[in-house]
């Protein structure tokens with residue numbers, strides 16, 4: 001393991017590692033692909049990715065387990081979701097088996113950067129695809145690069161798993177019809193302004209409401225919501241405009257099969273939010289970040305679990321999911337890919 005990295009002090013930042021996986025698409029097909037050591041990319045100024053933002057990405061993690069193995073959490077679902085993103089952005093699909101093979105090659109080659117068990121850190125893997133040839137008329141590129149790099153990361157939000165404050169945004173999450181459920185730079189670029197304003201005002205994230213009626217909860221900039229009722233039902237918003245989080249789908253299974261809770265995916269009206277006992281944000285980066293406070297234009301919703309600790313149900317879900325990821329608890333069939 002890399003001696004110079006202080007694993008316990010890691011934040012969520014980029015640390016360059018030794019190898020990245022690169023595969024190029026030319027003449028209508030994917031080339032062989034393999035590991036490269038150069039972390040820079042040289043492209044035409046007119047590449048489609050620069051002019052028309054033809055790019056999408058994924059995010060997943062590799063963990064060192066309690067018994068010293070290295071595992072990836074549900075990478076097949078990232079491969080499948082990237083397929084949908086590519087289809088919507090008129091990019092060539094990167095085959096699922098090739099995607100999983102790339103994850104294996106990348107993590108094996110950078111195994112020194114997988115943080116030790118017990119530090120709370122993990123290896124974040126970032127697959128992405130870009131349209132690379134010059135395109136000045138509005139149309140999709142004909143050449144592409146599929147790339148995957150990795151970087152060791154610690155907690156996503158400062159303060160680790162301490163509850164955060166968020167606020168209801170006046171802006172819509174940039175998810176024009178049919179793009180909310182793909183993981184793409186276009187949805188993030190338009191969230192940079194509202195997230196900057198939220199941070200300036202002391203909030204960790206924005207809660208976006210549905211743009212048509214502004215009555216229903218959608219998601220935050222980069223994580224889905226979970227709510228928990230007093231009697232332990234996990235409720236998570238159903239919407240065509242939000243990214244189908246793998247963490248959220250996993251938590252629904254964990255709630256029902258490991259925690260004795262009920263799980264519901266349904267429309268959640270903002271007006272019912274104060275009735276929930278607990279609230280959290282879920283995603284690969286944060287796993288679960290408890291929300292203690294939601295600010296809504298001069299009104300404040302405080303969850304009973306408060307600002308000091310995770311609520312008891314959220315903690316149970318968090319401990320169970322991380323227990324599965326770190327090999328302390330038996331994983332459902334197919335959830336861990338051993339490297």
Ligand SMILES: *Cc1c(COP(=O)(O)O)cnc(C)c1O
Nearest residue numbers: 222223224243245246247283284
């Ligand atoms: C990545 C992402 C999430 C979380 O999804 P996971 O698969 O759990 O990491 C939620 N919302 C948005 C907009 C995202 O980009």
